[in-house]
Amino acid sequence: MNPPPSPPPSSPSSPPERCRDCRWRQPGLFLPADAEDLATVQAFRGGTEKLRAGRTLVAEGRLPIKLYTVYDGWAFRYKSLADGRRQILNFLLPGDFIGLQGEFADEATHGVEALTDLQLCVFPRGDLWPLFQRKPEFAYDVTWLAAKQEQLLDENLVTLGQRNAAERVAMLLVVLWRRADRLGLGDGHGGVEFPLTQQHIADALGLSLVHTNKTLRKLERLGLHRVADGRLYLLQPAALARIADFVARPIRPQPLI
Amino acid sequence: MNPPPSPPPSSPSSPPERCRDCRWRQPGLFLPADAEDLATVQAFRGGTEKLRAGRTLVAEGRLPIKLYTVYDGWAFRYKSLADGRRQILNFLLPGDFIGLQGEFADEATHGVEALTDLQLCVFPRGDLWPLFQRKPEFAYDVTWLAAKQEQLLDENLVTLGQRNAAERVAMLLVVLWRRADRLGLGDGHGGVEFPLTQQHIADALGLSLVHTNKTLRKLERLGLHRVADGRLYLLQPAALARIADFVARPIRPQPLI
């Protein structure tokens, strides 16, 4: 099966003026928000920002003064060692909240870099605590997001600690495909947007670039998946899930801030 | 080295009746709590529980109905794969909060097992949301703890993804020693309580038992550390930190719930 001709590379869309017009405020994707919730988020939002692919949004060691929600595009969190080794902690997709840890540390313990051109909603850090005081539902949502992030990290920890190369790659492909597809980043033909280079995959999985390539090619030759034109196609999702020992949990809609 | 707040108990001590008498409510260890904070936590606490070493506090896949704070003893969080491989996600020491993720998932995505005999403060899950509504400081503290946990997981992810066996072991020794020493679990002579078996270390670091042993022995023969009688001694902390590329951050007191 050949991938359909790729549509023109969509440049990321800007967040609308009003949060109620947010493209992600649709049934099923995120938790429903009533008018009051929307007003809260709208008032919290200090503005929007753009960032070019490859630029760093948050630098390691600096104290970030803003909070962000990814509106469009992909990014990733990472940490570096002194000699340059870099570990990608997880990938950030639209709807993901950035910067929580900064609230409770003296400096950013990780960096954030744009994988594609990025559109962001920006929130002033200083408004977080007042909002906690005025809106307990908001506080609850933030905690929810933090707990959810923690679950993702748990998964990644198991992957790095216990899975071999093929299992790691299969896991990453399945998980990212599901996350992207769920957001409607698919093309309707089994392919989803996939802006990672093999170096990103290697850094995320704790593998060398060379071995990452060989493992990807192996799975591809087995007909399990295909990567082409910045898109990922899962040709045999069940087989990939079996290799990765991936257990699909029902995805609960998250709060969107 | 911190002076022990109380003589190191060979058998875990029970939580006192009143939270204000809690052995961990001492300057420097955790964030100070005023009378109102204490009353809040006291009212939240539904009781106490004990658990024998080796028993599971939370089983993977079950929906836990309680929240806990470790009062005395060690525990660990873990996840398993279908074929039995197990990854220890992190270790839990006195003051650590257990069960947040359960609030936002349909089932526990990880298990919790007692490493030593365990003394716990228990909180009913159903009271969490009402507390968020009544006490924004409480909500803020919970979010703080969640963000802090996330930082620990980030560190572990870097360890598993980028560090080799010697670096991993050195990292674990340094980090656990600091956490235990800070709580006053030291003996005043450079040794801290250390209830892990080499199998636990292996499961936490994603190494085989055999290779974990060989790596530990190598560092021990270099005179960097010593493990004896359930105690860990760092003989050359700076050398271990250098091997692990561990950067000491000032430890901020956490909230205690």
Added chain:
DNA sequence: CGACCCTTTGAGGGCCGTCAAAGGGGGTGG
């Protein structure tokens, strides 16, 4: 056209996993 990035493949070696077995310590029962 050249520079650069990303992908791909081969060759060789080392880190770490698996298999195997022995030794020590604590607990239990004879």
Added chain:
DNA sequence: CCACCCCCTTTGACGGCCCTCAAAGGGTCG
């Protein structure tokens, strides 16, 4: 008190997974 067992630790041998080194090819952009 000793025998026995079980768990944990320790060490050696061997093999394999994955890393490093090296190099070629394609695509994009200046």
